[in-house]
Amino acid sequence: MNKFSKFLVALAAGLAVFVAAWFFMQAGHYGSVSAHAENSPVAAAAPAPGGAPIDSSKCILPTEYMRAHHMQVLNKWRHDSVREGNRTYVNPQGEHFDKSLNTCLGCHGSNPMFCFMCHEFANVKPTCWDCHLSPMEVPQ
Amino acid sequence: MSQNRREFLKKAGLGALAGLGAAAGLFPAFALEQTDMSNFTDKPVPGKVRWGMLIDTRKCLGNCTECIVRCHHDHNVPDFGKSKNEVKWIWKSGYENAFPTASTQFQNPEVLERQVLTLCNHCAEPPCTKACPTEATFKRWDGIVSIDYHRCIGCRFCMAACPYGSRSFNWLDPRPNIKELSTAYPTRMRGVVEKCNFCSERLVKNELPACVESCPEKALIFGDLNKPDSEIRKLLAANETMQRKPELGTLPSVFYII
Incomplete structure (x- = not known):
């Protein structure tokens, strides 16, 4: 075997x-559930914020997801x-929401x-609730 | 085949590097540097806006405390009853306490007796943010010096660093000492530092700060210092103004007409 073939x-x-490392990273990127909120390709394709009014009448993501991941969100x-x-x-x-605890409490409160x-x-x-007013403290 | 470990690793590394280069050219949406552009669409540009305030001490006279009462109510500032534990966001200081390094020789006695409204100066070069070990206090994109109460560990380095005494510490649980709970803003917990936030929670709703809105004499003017045609810039150009302790180089965003 010459030097070139060894090379x-x-x-x-x-x-x-x-290639192995690349596929490993790809699997990590799309395989995890928590990537849903931040890196969803659908969210990237949504219209630019500022166009549509902020809609706070329905939940931002499916109940199942929110139940498991509301703290990360x-x-x-x-x-x-x-x-x-x-x-x-x-x-x-493609719905717009204000990033605020009050968005959640607007309905759930x-x-x-x-x-x-x-x-x-x-x-x-x-x-x-050390600082934020909990639904129990806010007058209904 | 005489190939030692070192030679093999060298060549394998070269191969990986070549693969990386080839892949970057072959796949346009390359996974290693993926950026979600939707996160950047409405991100503010740092330094574009610099909120500032101008206080006309000629109009702010007497024992009026409208702005203080309104601010402290809206932001759930506790009243512990003792000056030792006092928590304050906006308050009145004597002229010589507010401007200790300004010349008072043969000064107009009426001016010397004035009570000057003082609050966080939201300095362009804030010494407090540099002292914070957890980056709980930081200068925002719009010039406001903000505190992230979630991250504050209560070390009070920022209080030592602030040359204006704008920061207060919650020695006790503030909740039981708030007379009337406001729903406009959260409270704090025991062991965190707090101060004026230039009503950033009102600014996002396109409203003026509570103190500016509540002033019956319209002595407080709020606006963008980086916008040459704003009201505050016009008044700054038309009047002789002062900043507190300007020699420290903190570049306060709060100005005073004497």
Whole structure:
């Protein structure tokens, strides 16, 4: 085996490593559920915010998704609106929402027990209501 | 085949690099640098807007505290009853306390006795944000020095860094000490620093800050300092104005007509 063919073998091995790594990353990118909210390709194709009015009459994402991921959504919304000034959320259907806890409480606040029933059952103690007014404190 | 480990790794690395280059050319939507452009559509441009305030101390006289009451109510600022624990967003200081480095020699005695309205200066070069170890306080894209109360750990470095005493610490739980709970803004929790936020929650709704709106004498003018034709810029050009402790180089965004 001459020097050149040895070089070719090593090159092929490197390419194989690269292709494997690439497919691994692709799988990680589209395989996870949490990628739904931020990286949905439908959201990217939606019209630019500012065109349509902000619609807060229905839920931003399916109930199943919100039940499992509302904390990630709220964390991202807080970061975007407080630190980056990007206040408009566009869901996969192209509907616009204000990135605010008040968007959620606009509907869910009508049930004073909405947050508490689940949190009580799951035995989680989020610190939201140390500062934010909970549905139990807001006059109906 | 005499190939040692080092040589093999060198060539394999070269191969991976070549593959990377070829792939970048072959696939236009390459996965390694994917950017969701929808996130950038309505992102504000930093430095384009710089909110500022002009306080006309000639009109702000007497014992009027309308703006203070309104601000402290709207933002759920607690009243602990003791000056030791005092939390304040906007308050009145004596002239010599507000402008301790301004010359007072043979100054008009009426001016010296004035109570000057003081609040966070929302400096263009804020020393407080540089002191914060958690980046809980930061300068926003529109010049407002903001606090992320979620991230504040209560170390009070920012309070030591602020040369204007604009920041207060919640030594106790503020909730039981708020007389009338307002739904316009959240409260704070024990152990965080708080201060004026230039009513950023009202600015997003296209409303003026609560203090400006509530002033019966229209002594407070709010506007964009970066816009040459704004009302505040015209008044700044037409009047002799002062900033608090300008020699510190913090470039306050709050100006005073004396």
